[in-house]
Amino acid sequence: xxxxxxxxxxxxxxxxxxxxxxxxxxxxxxxxxxxxxxxxxxxxxxxxxxxxxxxxxxxxxxxxxxxxxxxxxxxxxxxxxxxxxxxxxxxxxxxxxxxxxxxxxxxxxxxxxxxxxxxxxxxxxxxxxxxxxxxxxxxxxxxxxxxxxxxxxxxxxxxxxxxxxxxxxxxxxxxxxxxxxxxxxxxxxxxxxxxxxxxxxxxxxxxxxxxxxxxxxxxxxxxxxxxxxxxxxxxxxxxxxxxxxxxxxxxxxxxxxxxxxxxxxxxxxxxxxxxxxxxxxxxxxxxxxxxxxxxxxxxxxxxxxxxxxxxxxxxxxxxxxxxxxxxxxxxxxxxxxxxxxxxxxxxxxxxxxxxxxxxxxxxxxxxxxxxxxxxxxxxxxxxx
Numbered sequence: 001x002x003x004x005x006x007x008x009x010x011x012x013x014x015x016x017x018x019x020x021x022x023x024x025x026x027x028x029x030x031x032x033x034x035x036x037x038x039x040x041x042x043x044x045x046x047x048x049x050x051x052x053x054x055x056x057x058x059x060x061x062x063x064x065x066x067x068x069x070x071x072x073x074x075x076x077x078x079x080x081x082x083x084x085x086x087x088x089x090x091x092x093x094x095x096x097x098x099x100x101x102x103x104x105x106x107x108x109x110x111x112x113x114x115x116x117x118x119x120x121x122x123x124x125x126x127x128x129x130x131x132x133x134x135x136x137x138x139x140x141x142x143x144x145x146x147x148x149x150x151x152x153x154x155x156x157x158x159x160x161x162x163x164x165x166x167x168x169x170x171x172x173x174x175x176x177x178x179x180x181x182x183x184x185x186x187x188x189x190x191x192x193x194x195x196x197x198x199x200x201x202x203x204x205x206x207x208x209x210x211x212x213x214x215x216x217x218x219x220x221x222x223x224x225x226x227x228x229x230x231x232x233x234x235x236x237x238x239x240x241x242x243x244x245x246x247x248x249x250x251x252x253x254x255x256x257x258x259x260x261x262x263x264x265x266x267x268x269x270x271x272x273x274x275x276x277x278x279x280x281x282x283x284x285x286x287x288x289x290x291x292x293x294x295x296x297x298x299x300x301x302x303x304x305x306x307x308x309x310x311x312x313x314x315x316x317x318x319x320x321x322x323x324x325x326x327x328x329x330x331x332x333x334x335x336x337x338x339x340x341x342x343x344x345x346x347x348x349x350x351x352x353x354x355x356x357x358x359x360x361x362x363x364x365x366x367x368x369x370x371x372x373x374x375x376x377x378x379x380x381x382x383x384x
Contacts, residue, residue, distance in 0.1 A: 001050070001052050001115065001116065001117050003021050003052070003383045005052070005115075006018075006021045006023075006052040006053070006054040006113070006115070006383075007021060007054055009054065009066075009068045009113050009115055010054035010055075010056070010066075010111075010113040013066040013068075013073075013111075013113050014056070014064075014066070014111045014113070016056070017056075018054035018055055018056045018111075018113070019055065019056045019057065019141070020054075020055060020056075020137070020140055020141065020382055021052060021053065021054045021055075021137075021382070021383045022052070022053045022055070022133055022134075022136040022137040022140060022380065022381065022382050022383065023050045023051065023052045023053070023133055023136075023380065023381065023383050024050060024051055024128075024129045024130075024131075024132035024133035024135075024136060024175045024176070024379065024380035024381075025046040025047055025048065025049065025050040025118075025129055025175055025178060025377045025378070025379065025380070026046070026047050026049045026050065026118035026119075026124040026125045026126055026128070026129045026175070027044045027045060027046050027047060027124060027125045027128065027170075027171055027174045027175060027178070028044065028045055028047055028124055028204060028206050028333055028340070028342045028374075029042060029043065029044045029045075029170065029333045029334070029342065030043045030044065030045055030183055030280070030296075030333075030342060030344075031043050031273075031276055031277055031280045031295060031296060031299050031331070032044075032273060032274070032276075032277040033273060033299065033303055033307075033309075033332070033333065033334070033336075034223060034269065034270060034273070034303070034307055034309070034335075035188070035245070035270055035273050035274055035277070036168035036169070036170050036188045037168055037188075037224055037227075038227055038243050038244040038245055038270045039188055039189040039242065039243035039244070039245040039246075040188055040189075040243075040244065040245040040270060040273070040274045040277075041185060041186065041187055041188065041245070041274050041277040041278065042170050042185075042186050042188060042277065043183050043184065043185050043186070043196075043277050043280060043281070044170055044171075044173075044174035044178075044183070044184055044186070045174070045178070045182075045183045045184070045198070045204060045376045045377075046174050046175060046178025046179075046184075046376060046377045046378065046379055047118075047124060047204065047206070047372075047374040047376075047377055048374040048375060048377045049116070049117050049118040049119060049124065049129075049372065049374065050116055050117065050118060050129055050133070050377070051114055051115070051116030051118060051126070051129040051130045051132075051133040051134075052114065052115060052116060052133060052383075053112060053113070053114040053133040053134050053136070053137035054112070054113045054114075054137075055110050055111065055112045055113075055137040055138070055140075055141045056110060056111050056141070057108045057109065057110055057141055057142075058108070058109035058110055058111060059109070060109045061077060061078040061079050061108075061109045062075060062076070062077050062078070062109045063075070063076040063077075063078065063093070063097060063109060063110055063112055063138075064110075064111045064112065065090070065093050065112045065113075065114070066111075066112070066113045066114075067089055067114060067115070068113055068114060068115025069115045069116065070089065072089075074088075074089075074090045074093070076090070076093065076094050076097065078097060078101065078107055078109065081094050081097060081098050082094060084161055084162040084163075084164070085162065085163075085164050089130075091158075091162040091163045091164075092127055092130050092131050092134070092158060092159075092162070092163060093112075093114075093130075093134050094162055095131075095157070095158025095159070095161060095162025095163060096131050096134050096135045096138070096154060096155060096158045097134075097138060098158070098161075098162070099154040099155075099157045099158050099161070100135060100138060100139065100151075100154050102157075103150060103153075103154055105139065105142065105144050106142070107138050107139075107141075107142045107144075108141055108142045108143075110137075110138065110141050112134065112137060112138075114130065114133060114134060114137075116129060116130065116133070119208070119370065119372060122206065122208045122339070122340055122370065122372070123208075123333070123334040123335075123339040123340045124206060124340070124372075125171040125174075125175065127159065127163065127165070127171075128155060128159075128171035128172045128174075128175045129175055131154075131155035131158055131159070131172060131175075132151065132152070132155055132172060132175040132176050132379075132380040133380060135151050135154060135155060135380075136151065136176075136380045136381065136382065137382075139151070140382050146380075146381075148176040148177050148379070148380070149173075149176075149177075149191060151172075151176050151380070152169060152172040152173040152175070152176040152177070153169070153172075155172035155175075155176075156168075156169050156172050159172075168188060169186075169188060169191065170186060170188065173186055173191070173193075174186070174379070175379060175380055176379050176380045177193065177379045178376070178377060178378055178379035178380075179195050179376075179378060179379065180375070180376060180377055180378040181197055181198055181200065181375070181376050182195040182196055182197055182198060182376055183195070183196045183198055183284065183376065184196070185277065185281050188245075189243075189245065194281070196281055196284045196285065197284070198284065198376050199287055199289075200347075201346060201347055201348075202328060202344050202345065202346060202347060203344075203345050203346075203347045203350050203373055203374065203375055204342065204343070204344065204345075204373070204374045204375070204376065205342075205343040205345050205350060205353060205354060205357075205371060205372070205373055205374075206333075206340050206341070206342055206343075206371070206372040206374070207317050207321065207340060207341045207342075207343060207357055207361075207369055207370075207371050208339070208340050208369060208370040208371070208372075209313040209314055209317050209338055209339065209340065209341070209361075209365075209367065209369060210313075210367045210368060210369055210370065211311070211313045211338040211367065212337065212338035212339060213311055213337040213338050219309065219336075219337065220335055223266060223307065223309070226262065226263050226266040226267075227244055227266055227267065227270060229263050230244065230259055230263045230264070230266065230267040231243060231244060231247075233258055233259055233263070234247060234252075234255055234258070234259070234267075236258075237255050237258070238251060238255065244267055244270045244271055244274075245270075245274055247267070247271050248271075249271055249272060249275055252267065252268065252271050256268070265305075265306040265307070265308075266306065266307060268302075268306050269302045269303065269306040269307040270307075272298075272302060273299060273302060276295050276298060276299055279291070279295055280292065280295045280296075283295065289328050292328055292329050292344060293327075293328050293329035293344075294329075295329070296329030296330060296331040296342075296344070297322075297329065297330070297331065299331050300318055300330070300331035300332055303331075303332055303336060304332075307336075309332075309335065309336025309337060310332055310336055310337075311336070311337050311338055312365075313338060313365055313367065314332040314336070314338065314339070314341060316361060316364050316365055317330075317332075317341045317357070317361055317369065318330045318331060318332065318341055320356070320357045320360040320361050320364065321341060321343050321353075321357050323356075323360070324352075324353045324356040324357050324360070325349045325352045325353055325356060326345045326346040326348070326349020326350065326352060326353045327343060327344075327345055327353060328343075328344040328345060328346065329343065329344045330342075330343045330344075343357075350373055354371045354373065357369065357371065358371055
């Protein structure tokens, strides 16, 4: 999708031209899985699939919203925006608007059109792209300077309070703050971050397994509880810790025997995964491609063996990728039990890599994978 398409979509919906267009991308996480809710470190990348919002001001306090992908309309009155948890795309728009107003931003009414090409159900944050695109458009339409961190927090609160999803901050943060050609290393406690260049000879290939096992939600909550149990036990000998991010690998090795076997393995994954994120950052800085591949492999193996959130389809997809032409590194990404893998691939071999993985995965599982190629993309902003 391009700016001209967003302008044309708005004109079809409202009969006149918008005053501005904003966009915000989806994301994939290169490394740092199940570390976010342990106050740890993650390294997401914004991708080239995005949601676009075209907008023009109204003289009243109404938002007339047209969802281009669904050809559906919705009216929201900013002074009485309606109830949350309606299980409708309007929850995201309403939630962002309400949370921005709660944050002290007085929004103008608007005619608003949005649509996007972020793949639904592929674990690449289509909801965060929608929130950040709409939020950027609403702020710009109101003449309000865009504070990207406050915008990301408002999007997260919209997910919590209006969509009913208790997500971390990573998805909204990278959608708001991504930079073309860069990964973003984020401290999920302080929200401090650094942007790290990805070699322009590498591309991201996202491979969707086409499956999502039903136990994902319940198992996610169990993993969180096991991490919390580990922290409470380790506090007896490490009273200064608040979360697993505060436990060094050396301290863990000294005191791991105090933990039950399953809890010990869950904690080991999180603690060593935080180390891997830091090591990955150093490898990126030095263009050490073999190190990147080893760290991605170690991350996947840890998620499979210690955290036990992989599945046969994810393991098969990673195995197919590791044998494919041009691969630098491959691992599962996201919560697990299905969903996607993320792969760093030499750009000049990307087409060959995709064909090889798609064929091998279908032969092994009978499933048809969806594969998406992307460079690291810019974050949310107004498109001139």
